[in-house]
Amino acid sequence: MCRLAAITSDKHFSPMENILALETMKEGNDGSGLGLTMKNLDGEFGKLKEYPILSGIGTRNGGRVVDEYMDKLGFELLHVWAPKTRKVKGVIPHEYYFARVYNYPEYFRYRSTQEKEDLLLQTRLSLRKLGEADESIFIFSFYPDVLTLKEVGDPLLLGEFFGLDRDEIKAKIIFAQGRQNTNYAIYLYACHPFFLQGYCSMTNGENTAFVPIREFLLSRGFPGYMGYNSDSEVFTHILHYTARQLKLPLPYYKDVITPLTNNEMEKRSDAEALKLLKQSLRPLCIDGPNCVIGFTPDGTCFMMHDSKKLRPGMVAGSKGKYALMSEECGVDRAIPSRDKSRDILPMKYDLVMIPPLAQEVKVWNQLQG
Amino acid sequence: MEPATRLDNNHQLSIREMPYIVRWRDDRCKRCGRCTAACPVKAIEPAVQVQRVVQSEGPVPTPTSVRRVIQVVEQVTDMERYCVGCATCALVCPNEAIEPEMNIQHKLLHYKNKGGDGYKRGGRRNDPSISTLDRLKFTRISMLTDPALDAGRHEFRVRSLLGRILPPSELPLTTVDGKLVVDKRDKFIPPVREIFPIMIGSMSVGALSPPMWEGLAMGIAYLNEVEGMPVVMASGEGGVPARLLKSRFLKYFIIQIASGYFGWDEIIHALPHMIEDPAAIEIKYGQGAKPGDGGLLMAQKVLKLISKIRGVPQFVDLASPPTHQTQYSIEESVAKMIQSMSMAWGFRVPVYPKISGTQTARAVLNNLARNPYAAALSIDGEDGGTGAAYNVSMDKMGHPIASNLRDCYLDLVKQGKQNELPLIAAGGVGKKGNLAANAAALILLGASCVSIGKYIMQAAADCFGDEFNRCNLCNTGKCPRGITTQDPKLYRRLDADRVAERVVEVFKAADIELKKIFAPMGRSTELPIGMADGLSIDDKAMADRLEINYVC
Numbered sequence: 001m002c003r004l005a006a007i008t009s010d011k012h013f014s015p016m017e018n019i020l021a022l023e024t025m026k027e028g029n030d031g032s033g034l035g036l037t038m039k040n041l042d043g044e045f046g047k048l049k050e051y052p053i054l055s056g057i058g059t060r061n062g063g064r065v066v067d068e069y070m071d072k073l074g075f076e077l078l079h080v081w082a083p084k085t086r087k088v089k090g091v092i093p094h095e096y097y098f099a100r101v102y103n104y105p106e107y108f109r110y111r112s113t114q115e116k117e118d119l120l121l122q123t124r125l126s127l128r129k130l131g132e133a134d135e136s137i138f139i140f141s142f143y144p145d146v147l148t149l150k151e152v153g154d155p156l157l158l159g160e161f162f163g164l165d166r167d168e169i170k171a172k173i174i175f176a177q178g179r180q181n182t183n184y185a186i187y188l189y190a191c192h193p194f195f196l197q198g199y200c201s202m203t204n205g206e207n208t209a210f211v212p213i214r215e216f217l218l219s220r221g222f223p224g225y226m227g228y229n230s231d232s233e234v235f236t237h238i239l240h241y242t243a244r245q246l247k248l249p250l251p252y253y254k255d256v257i258t259p260l261t262n263n264e265m266e267k268r269s270d271a272e273a274l275k276l277l278k279q280s281l282r283p284l285c286i287d288g289p290n291c292v293i294g295f296t297p298d299g300t301c302f303m304m305h306d307s308k309k310l311r312p313g314m315v316a317g318s319k320g321k322y323a324l325m326s327e328e329c330g331v332d333r334a335i336p337s338r339d340k341s342r343d344i345l346p347m348k349y350d351l352v353m354i355p356p357l358a359q360e361v362k363v364w365n366q367l368q369g
Numbered sequence: 370m371e372p373a374t375r376l377d378n379n380h381q382l383s384i385r386e387m388p389y390i391v392r393w394r395d396d397r398c399k400r401c402g403r404c405t406a407a408c409p410v411k412a413i414e415p416a417v418q419v420q421r422v423v424q425s426e427g428p429v430p431t432p433t434s435v436r437r438v439i440q441v442v443e444q445v446t447d448m449e450r451y452c453v454g455c456a457t458c459a460l461v462c463p464n465e466a467i468e469p470e471m472n473i474q475h476k477l478l479h480y481k482n483k484g485g486d487g488y489k490r491g492g493r494r495n496d497p498s499i500s501t502l503d504r505l506k507f508t509r510i511s512m513l514t515d516p517a518l519d520a521g522r523h524e525f526r527v528r529s530l531l532g533r534i535l536p537p538s539e540l541p542l543t544t545v546d547g548k549l550v551v552d553k554r555d556k557f558i559p560p561v562r563e564i565f566p567i568m569i570g571s572m573s574v575g576a577l578s579p580p581m582w583e584g585l586a587m588g589i590a591y592l593n594e595v596e597g598m599p600v601v602m603a604s605g606e607g608g609v610p611a612r613l614l615k616s617r618f619l620k621y622f623i624i625q626i627a628s629g630y631f632g633w634d635e636i637i638h639a640l641p642h643m644i645e646d647p648a649a650i651e652i653k654y655g656q657g658a659k660p661g662d663g664g665l666l667m668a669q670k671v672l673k674l675i676s677k678i679r680g681v682p683q684f685v686d687l688a689s690p691p692t693h694q695t696q697y698s699i700e701e702s703v704a705k706m707i708q709s710m711s712m713a714w715g716f717r718v719p720v721y722p723k724i725s726g727t728q729t730a731r732a733v734l735n736n737l738a739r740n741p742y743a744a745a746l747s748i749d750g751e752d753g754g755t756g757a758a759y760n761v762s763m764d765k766m767g768h769p770i771a772s773n774l775r776d777c778y779l780d781l782v783k784q785g786k787q788n789e790l791p792l793i794a795a796g797g798v799g800k801k802g803n804l805a806a807n808a809a810a811l812i813l814l815g816a817s818c819v820s821i822g823k824y825i826m827q828a829a830a831d832c833f834g835d836e837f838n839r840c841n842l843c844n845t846g847k848c849p850r851g852i853t854t855q856d857p858k859l860y861r862r863l864d865a866d867r868v869a870e871r872v873v874e875v876f877k878a879a880d881i882e883l884k885k886i887f888a889p890m891g892r893s894t895e896l897p898i899g900m901a902d903g904l905s906i907d908d909k910a911m912a913d914r915l916e917i918n919y920v921c
Contacts, residue, residue, distance in 0.1 A: 206511065206891065208509075208511060208890060208891030208892055208897075208900075209892065209895065209897065209900065210902070211899070211900050211901060211902040212787075212897065212898060212899045212900050215782050215787065215899060216785075216787065216788065219782055219783065219784070219785030219786075219787070220785060221785065245538075246537055246538065246540075247544070248542075248544075248549070249544060249547045249548075249549075251547075252549065258894070259894070259895075261526065262563065269548065270548045270549050270550065272551045273540075273542050273548075273549035273550060273551050274549070276535065276540050276542070276551065276558070277537075277540065277542070277549070279530055279534050279535075279561055280534055280535050280536060280537040280540055280788065281537055281788075282530065282534070282788050282895060282898075283787065283788050283895075283898070283899075285894055285895035287891065287892050287893060287894050287895055287897075288891075288894075289891075306894075307524065307894060308518065308523055308524075308893070369548065
């Protein structure tokens, strides 16, 4: 079972905090990979917030292909960051790790956000396609103020490998997943968190409804709904589909993936709309057992479960810093000094939301709406 | 010279030509006559034989030959009265003195065309081999990678939807203060029913006897109102009893309109008096058991009650045309029939067509997919049953349901409409008794719902029929169980209450078994429609054709 460690804060912090929480939650063989998605960055990225960051890894030749392709499209390279990797036993390094900040092509600089997002998506997908067959390029995200690092290995060793303990990289929202892969191939594109146009999520548990959900998403005609090397990728795409494409407020994400029964719905003031939503999005019901942790483009972080709640998570912390994790010991490691009586173990109807800057926690109850 | 035929019984059939040979035991028979009275086809009759017996009386053996006349039960060798193997004789015999035995050497089809007409019968395709549905296995089991669900503990929702479902992008929703509100202006929201994913398929009031139809209807009402299971039942062609049309139970019934339009005058006249809408309207274009043929109710079944419900004279063959004669093209069928039926109920009732399984099913499907009023598509495969049809149609015409359904589902997936137009699969569901497993397999292949007919007759009313051509007398009005007859002497054998009780038992058991299948696959809250990764088959070609896993 994968371990999930998300922290949201009003101050920038190091991803090592997440990695140490993952280490605390570690059980058994756990070297399938580490995924880190960081939003609201500090340090050298702090002044480049409106410019998209292309995060990925690959071979040297792959790096050259990326350069050529980005040049051809007219993207202007503003800044390059590469982790200063160390030799660590147990980590087989790739040749090239990169996070490159670009300015949009000139003809795109004054376009709408949506148009820019679509350009970034198309570019990411094209680069992915260029390097997928020979595994020379892996692109994880291409979006402003979002940095993604992924590699196969033990999370703690990878933290050391990437030199994350040197505090060069900090952010206000950091999601980390420690993969304990059992059912799919160990592959970088199968590593959480998954990110699409500002929406990000990571999940543990097996998604038994994966195939019908994948078929539904693939047939929406949206180019970003692809990949699916992990059954958990669909959670990010459902979030994107409901929030961005259908423009539904965040709580309806829960109503889509874990719909109420018809009787339960009757008590909601929006029952009529819920009924239609449940029918039309019937194939997106996840059926679990899953714990889903995610964030939206505005920086709101959330956690929810399916109705069976066989993958219970925890949200806890104090004003200014909250942790959303798959296990309590991880929260204890990340935020030891907190009022434990205020810890939240979300129940099956709960959607726990933490607005940006982590000043408060909202628990939205699906029965009440 | 006198022809030899008269002398040596030539041109008479021998008992070996008969599909069933009646085994009668002289030593056990007490000559009560029940078997000969009960035989629905008069395949056996009482006869007398002269017997020579050697006997001895007195203290010293003095064998003498005596000739005496005895009564026997004889099987006739007239193919018009061939033993159908129903075994009603064995059922009524108090001494286990008689039973039919199947004869694989029979030549029924060589001779059953007297008068130049082909062999007609009821039942389903006489193919006892294992169907594709019964070869499908559920091989994706949650266990250690993730906990399996507990069919007895977790909350399960085994429900499906019948009706056209709007694509999410077309939902008339607006957000007001963070909450969704339905904006109904200028937007047609099609009616959708939540139903149990197994329904009772179309069997008409004329094809079934009054207690059989009543029993099914009572069972359905009980399941809905007492058990809370929204099981629906289709009426078949030929109308619905007026009392039901005007009752609150109508909502559990799908009314069928077929090419003969039998009973529709009465239905239309009852419209103003209806207090509930029907569950749906089914337009029958085809039937899996006899593709290309219309409905057929033989004259011997058109008695007073049926003539009244159907609005026709008594004792005439009621043959529906193979197609709806008022229609010119598929486009017109869709436009005219679906819309006019929808209009009759103020667009509050889902209207969908039923076709027989065919290579052209996808063409029909695509036509429906583009019609916003089409509520579903029901496809009836070759193993579907019928009350009356030519044997050649039943045995040789039609398309298996598995690949037909799968093709249609995958076609919808390509268009992104897999959730918009529900597919109802029928034809051979529960053929070997595996009702829940067959239903679940079809659901995983892409069906929203399955339809059963023959199975419920067998399970709820002990129908003798099987794929060895046993009984299959549905067309003759001589059903020995009283299921498919309008003869009160026969149908009084059937107790409607017992049928209803069995219907309830069958559906409750199927519900439990579906959960036992879905639970280990980790599915509980939503029907796993199209979850083909859960299915496997031990034949590579079949696996490739159905786009599922091959296992061995």
